[in-house]
Amino acid sequence: MFSEDPDKVSSMTTTSPQGRTELLRPDGSPVRVLxxxxELSITELLxxxxxxEGWQIRSAGDGTGALQTARDFRPDAVVLDMMLPDMDGLTVLGRLRRDLPDVPVLFLTAKDAVEDRIAGLTAGGDDYVTKPFSLEEVVARLRGLIRRSxxxxxxxxxxxxxxxxMLDEDSHEVSRGGDNIHLTATEFELLRFLMRNPRRVLSKAQILxxxxxxxxxxxxNVVELYISYLRRKIxxxxxPMIHTRRGAGYLIKPAAS
Amino acid sequence: MFSEDPDKVSSMTTTSPQGRTELLRPDGSPVRVLxxxxELSITELLxxxxxxEGWQIRSAGDGTGALQTARDFRPDAVVLDMMLPDMDGLTVLGRLRRDLPDVPVLFLTAKDAVEDRIAGLTAGGDDYVTKPFSLEEVVARLRGLIRRSxxxxxxxxxxxxxxxxMLDEDSHEVSRGGDNIHLTATEFELLRFLMRNPRRVLSKAQILxxxxxxxxxxxxNVVELYISYLRRKIxxxxxPMIHTRRGAGYLIKPAAS
DNA sequence: CTGGAACCTGTGATTTTTCTGAGAAACACA
DNA sequence: TGTGTTTCTCAGAAAAATCACAGGTTCCAG
Structure with a gap:
C-alpha cells in the first residue's frame, strides 16, 4: 500500500481521483489561482x-480585495475581470505586478468591450478570454499560462x-495514426475535453x-451533433475511439482495448 | 537525476517554456536589463x-534612480528614455558610462524629437527607437545590442x-527556397514574430x-490584411506555410508537414 | 416482437470570421 | 515639392462554422 513507487515519489504530477493528470508546483504543492x-455567479462557476482541476482557489469581488488576497495567498496565476466596481482592471494589474512581478494573468473581458482597452494585454505573455466563455477554454488558457510561467x-x-x-494544444493540430485532421474550434474543444478524460464516460450535461x-x-442535441462530426473526422x-454509453454519455479510449 | 549532463551545464542557451530560444549570459545566468x-505605463509594458523574453528586469523613473540602480544591478543592457524629469538623457548616458563603460544602450525618443539631438547616439554601437514603438522592435533591437556586446x-x-x-535579423533579408523576397517594415516584423514562434497559434490580439x-x-483587421500581404509574397x-486557425489565430510552419 | 426512448445525421438557414480590392492618408526620399 | 511607397480604413465578397430541425436508426424493456 505504501510501497516506494519511485514514480509516485519523485514525480511532479499526480493522478487525480478522476484519473486525470494534474499540474503541480515544483515543490509538489497544488497550484494556486486567484x-x-x-459577479458572484462567475467566481463560483470558475x-x-x-x-x-486540483488547484487551490481563492476569489475576490473587487480590486481592493484582490490585492489584499494576492498578498498573502501568493497565487501562481490570476483570473482578472477587467470590469471591477472599485477600480480599473489595468490599475489592479499594475499594483498586482508590484507584489508579484511574474504572476501570469488571464483577463476576462466583455465581448463587446471596446477593443482599445485590450491593447497590450497579451504583450507580457498574459492572455484573455471574452465573456461569455466556456470552462474548457478558461482552463486550457490557464494551464497554458501556468505551464509557460x-x-x-x-x-x-x-x-x-x-x-x-494526438492533440497539440499549442499548434491546435490533431492527428490520428499520423494523418493530420482538421477540426473546427468547437470540435477541437470537445475533443480536448474527451481526451483530457480518457476512458471516462462524460454525460451530455457535463460536456455542454x-x-x-x-x-x-x-x-x-448539439452535443450529439458534434460527436457525430468528430466521429466522421476521427x-x-x-x-472507433469514441463510444456511446447509451443513457450515460460518451467516452474516448484507445482503439485497441 | 543529477547526472552531469554536459549539454545542460555548458550550454549558453536554453529553451524557454514557450519553446523559444533564449539569450543567456556566458555564465548561464539570465540577461539583465535596466x-x-x-511614464509608469511604459516601464510596466516593457x-x-x-x-x-526570460530576462531579468529592473526599472527606474528618473536619471538619479537609474544611476543608482545601474550601480548594483550591473545590467547587460539599458533602455533609456531621452526625456527624463530630473536630467538630460545625455547626462545620464555620460554618468552611466563612467560605471559601466561597455553597457549597450537602447534610447527611446519622441518621434518629433529634433534629429540633431539623436545624431551620434548610435555612433558607439548603441541604438534607438522612437515612441510609440512596437514590442517586437524593442526586443529585436535589444537582442541585437546584447548579442553584439x-x-x-x-x-x-x-x-x-x-x-x-529564412529571415536575417541583421540584414533584414528574407528568402524562401533561395528566392529573395522584399518585405516592408511591418511585413518584416510580422513575419519575424511568426517565425520566432513557429508551430504555435498566435491570436490576432497577440500579434497586434x-x-x-x-x-x-x-x-x-490590419492583422488579416498583413497576413494576406505576407501570403502573397511568401x-x-x-x-503554404502560413496557416489560419479559424477562431484561434495564425501560425507558421514548414511546408512539408 | 413491438413501442418508445435515446441517439444519429442530412439539410439548410443564420451568423461569424476571414479575405481582398480600392482608395485615402501618411511618409520617405530625392 | 513631387513621386513612389507604405500603411491603413472601409466595405463587400467569400468561406466556414454553428446550430435548429426533422426524419431515420438503434437499442432495450416488456
Missing amino acids: VVDD SMALRY GAADRRSDSVLVVGDL DRVWSYDFGGQA DAGRE | VVDD SMALRY GAADRRSDSVLVVGDL DRVWSYDFGGQA DAGRE
Whole structure:
C-alpha cells in the first residue's frame, strides 16, 4: 500500500481521483489561482471548475480585495475581470505586478468591450478570454499560462495522447495514426475535453457545461451533433475511439482495448 | 537525476517554456536589463514584455534612480528614455558610462524629437527607437545590442529559419527556397514574430500587441490584411506555410508537414 | 416482437470570421 | 515639392462554422 513507487515519489504530477493528470508546483504543492470578478455567479462557476482541476482557489469581488488576497495567498496565476466596481482592471494589474512581478494573468473581458482597452494585454505573455466563455477554454488558457510561467512542472506536455490519437494544444493540430485532421474550434474543444478524460464516460450535461459557454441556451442535441462530426473526422474508416454509453454519455479510449 | 549532463551545464542557451530560444549570459545566468522611463505605463509594458523574453528586469523613473540602480544591478543592457524629469538623457548616458563603460544602450525618443539631438547616439554601437514603438522592435533591437556586446553567447544566430524560409535579423533579408523576397517594415516584423514562434497559434490580439505600436487604435483587421500581404509574397504559388486557425489565430510552419 | 426512448445525421438557414480590392492618408526620399 | 511607397480604413465578397430541425436508426424493456 505504501510501497516506494519511485514514480509516485519523485514525480511532479499526480493522478487525480478522476484519473486525470494534474499540474503541480515544483515543490509538489497544488497550484494556486486567484479569481477576481464582481459577479458572484462567475467566481463560483470558475472556482468550482478550477478546484476540480486540483488547484487551490481563492476569489475576490473587487480590486481592493484582490490585492489584499494576492498578498498573502501568493497565487501562481490570476483570473482578472477587467470590469471591477472599485477600480480599473489595468490599475489592479499594475499594483498586482508590484507584489508579484511574474504572476501570469488571464483577463476576462466583455465581448463587446471596446477593443482599445485590450491593447497590450497579451504583450507580457498574459492572455484573455471574452465573456461569455466556456470552462474548457478558461482552463486550457490557464494551464497554458501556468505551464509557460514555469510555476508548475510538467512543462512541455502541451500534447494530449490517447492511443494513436494526438492533440497539440499549442499548434491546435490533431492527428490520428499520423494523418493530420482538421477540426473546427468547437470540435477541437470537445475533443480536448474527451481526451483530457480518457476512458471516462462524460454525460451530455457535463460536456455542454464544459465545452459550450455558460450562457448557451440552445438545443441539447448539439452535443450529439458534434460527436457525430468528430466521429466522421476521427473514426472515419478506422477502429472507433469514441463510444456511446447509451443513457450515460460518451467516452474516448484507445482503439485497441 | 543529477547526472552531469554536459549539454545542460555548458550550454549558453536554453529553451524557454514557450519553446523559444533564449539569450543567456556566458555564465548561464539570465540577461539583465535596466529600463528607464518616467511614464509608469511604459516601464510596466516593457518590463512585462522583456521578462517574457526570460530576462531579468529592473526599472527606474528618473536619471538619479537609474544611476543608482545601474550601480548594483550591473545590467547587460539599458533602455533609456531621452526625456527624463530630473536630467538630460545625455547626462545620464555620460554618468552611466563612467560605471559601466561597455553597457549597450537602447534610447527611446519622441518621434518629433529634433534629429540633431539623436545624431551620434548610435555612433558607439548603441541604438534607438522612437515612441510609440512596437514590442517586437524593442526586443529585436535589444537582442541585437546584447548579442553584439558579447554579454551573451549565441552570437551568430541572427537568422531565423523555418523550413525553406529564412529571415536575417541583421540584414533584414528574407528568402524562401533561395528566392529573395522584399518585405516592408511591418511585413518584416510580422513575419519575424511568426517565425520566432513557429508551430504555435498566435491570436490576432497577440500579434497586434507585439507587432503594432502600443498606441495603435485601429481596426483589428490590419492583422488579416498583413497576413494576406505576407501570403502573397511568401506562399505565392508555393506550398503554404502560413496557416489560419479559424477562431484561434495564425501560425507558421514548414511546408512539408 | 413491438413501442418508445435515446441517439444519429442530412439539410439548410443564420451568423461569424476571414479575405481582398480600392482608395485615402501618411511618409520617405530625392 | 513631387513621386513612389507604405500603411491603413472601409466595405463587400467569400468561406466556414454553428446550430435548429426533422426524419431515420438503434437499442432495450416488456
